[in-house]
Amino acid sequence: MTAVLTERTFAVHDPATGEVVAEVPDGGVDEARSAVDAAARAFPAWSAQTPRARAEILRRSFDAMIAATDELAGLIVAENGKSQADARAEVAYAAEFFRWYSEEAVRGEGEYAVAPASGTRTIVTHRPVGVAALVTPWNFPAAMATRKIAPALAAGCTVVLKPAAETPLTALAIARILGEAGVPDGVVNLVPTTDAPTVVTTWLEDDRVRKVSFTGSTGVGRALLHQAADRVLNASMELGGNAAFVVTADADVDAAVAGAMIAKFRGGGQACTAANRFYVHTDVAEEFVAKLGAAVEALQVGPGADEKSEIGPLISARAVEGVRALVDEAVAAGATVAYRGALPEQGWFYPPTVLTDVAPDSPILSQEIFGPVAPVVVWDDQEQMLAQVNDTEFGLASYVYAGRLQDALKIAERIDAGMVGINRGIVSDPAAPFGGFKQSGLGREGARDGIREFQETQYYSVEWS
Structure with a gap:
């Protein structure tokens, strides 16, 4: 060596x-x-x-x-x-x-x-x-x-x-x-x-x-x-990635929220496989957002040296500014900061955030956030939702939560991504082929x-x- x-x-x-x-x-x-x-x-x-x-x-x-x-x-x-x-x-x-x-x-x-x-x-x-x-x-x-x-x-x-x-x-x-x-x-x-x-x-x-x-x-x-x-x-x-997180009308909402907390907030969202966009069916959107928001606001944000911390800082001050700019742009375009966690007094932190009222064509959905921000889009038309999911140059990972495994697999087969987590919020495994489609x-x-x-x-x- x-x-x-x-x-x-x-x-x-x-x-x-x-x-x-x-x-x-x-x-x-x-x-x-x-x-x-x-x-x-x-x-x-x-x-x-x-x-x-x-x-x-x-x-x-x-x-x-x-x-x-x-x-x-x-x-x-x-x-x-x-x-x-x-x-x-x-x-x-x-x-x-x-x-x-x-x-x-x-x-x-x-x-x-x-x-x-x-x-x-x-x-x-x-x-x-x-x-x-x-x-x-x-x-x-x-x-x-x-x-x-x-x-x-x-x-x-x-x-x-x-x-x-x-x-x-x-x-x-x-x-x-x-x-x-x-x-x-x-x-x-x-x-x-x-x-x-x-x-x-x-x-x-x-x-x-x-x-x-x-x-x-x-x-x-x-x-x-x-x-x-x-x-x-x-x-x-x-x-890079721009992972979609899809929740269907018959999904187990509690399981979907638990998976979302892993897929989005593990490592502060600083992962190429991180859930970047949440597409939640209108029938369960209110419940999902409320439960996700409660979990986000309960997160312990702080230095990793503190064993109580569940989510640490971003890698640099520049990274914080980049995430802040994306959120500010989304809010200016009509998105709402529905839930937000607390921050420590110093360090390169950004508060865990849930955005609602996000338009399907919002810029925050087309860029890799690389931070603890979850923008939620509500859907009721599966064909339209899948078109939005695939409307990106990226195709690394995505996630699907559905009540019936067959339905989840049918959606997964139509997503242009190299990896799809089905009813789970993590896809990485040394025994599985890691990689993506497109760019x-x-x-x-x-x-x-x-x-x-x-x-x-x-x-x-x-x-x-």
């Missing part, structure tokens, strides 16, 4: 207080190149390791992460601002990628077939793509790193990782854990930086880098795809699909006459 260091540093802030919690080495071009040097040197030996050897290291990494839950959750709270419960849940989720891919590493698949003309035999196998560049966001500093590192290592790739400048401490701790679990030097290389474009461009222009895997905004993803196109570079993109990305993470993203398919045509 290697963290590429430099004498230059940058500050990491606690979003609950704005205070500096650490200084971290600030990498640039030299550090980016050194990281690829190390990964390229380590690749032949790591890719030649037996699948079982790689699996055992990943399994030890899982055990070590679970053992370090308190430390890792504390880092997430300090640099990301999540509540204690959210931070600990993230650590468990993040560690599970190491366990899942420790099991997938030994499940190598291939094919053997008789060619149609019978004069040859076809053998299909899969090999590691090579050095992979990984770029992760700040909203899940542990899980976004392990969701990429684990399948890459299982496939036999070596990696260079740029964690988000807002949250590098968790990634650095995971790097240490991997080293202690037996990952050889040079296999995973971290470059924290405040100059992401320079570092990532250095990687994408290096012929030794054969893969880029990015999680972040659709705008940045488009720019990276343009760069990747110049080298026809293998690219995976997990981009929400390319490729999948998790499941068997995740390891395929770090492999090339090769076949041998064998003479059989």
Whole structure:
């Protein structure tokens, strides 16, 4: 395990207080190149390791992460601002990628077939793509790193990782854990930086880098795809979302509210899978809004260091201003702030909010809010509602609550999203393929699909006459 260091540093802030919690080495071009040097040197030996050897290291990494839950959750709270419960849940989720891919590493698949003309035999196998560049966001500093590192290592790739400048401490701790679990030097290389474009461009222009895997905004993803196109570079993109949360007339309203609290307010709404728009049938709208509003006003908002806090701050002052601007614009267009939670006196917080009287064409419904705001649209025509749900460039996740499972599935089949939570407010699972339609990305993470993203398919045509 290697963290590429430099004498230059940058500050990491606690979003609950704005205070500096650490200084971290600030990498640039030299550090980016050194990281690829190390990964390229380590690749032949790591890719030649037996699948079982790689699996055992990943399994030890899982055990070590679970053992370090308190430390890792504390880092997430300090640099990301999540509540204690959210931070600990993230650590468990993040560690599970190491366990899942420790099991997938030994499940190598291939094919053997008789060619149609019978004069040859076809053998299909899969090999590691090579050095992979990984770029992760700040909203899940542990899980976004392990969701990429684990399948890459299982496939036999070596990696260079740029964690988000807002949250590098968790990634650095995971790097240490991997080293202690037996990952050889040079296999995973971290470059924290405040100059992401320079570092990532250095990687994408290096012929030794054969893969880029990015999680972040659709705008940045488009720019990276343009760069990747110049080298026809293998690219995976997990981009933005605009998840709809649909409640039908016969839905269990209490269950729908409970699911909404998870889908919307987990992590302060700062997730690409967060419910962004609520479409509630007119027959249950009043009850749903009243119960959701009561739950929102009861939320304990405060620093994650306080174990009583259920929802923490946003990541930055700029993020707070962005959410405030969206809400102000919606209110100016006729929306009503129906319910709103309380705020602590300091920190980058925005009050959990429920908006009603939201017009179907309101701008707040077309943009990713990335904050604790739930705009509610009332519907009574299913065809019209589905048209509104699909009227977005995004297609990552959505949620459907309905009384009859068959009805929920029929609605889900017509939603243009890669993942649909049916009568549950969460869709992420290491054993399931995570990814979206349209401009929400390319490729999948998790499941068997995740390891395929770090492999090339090769076949041998064998003479059989």
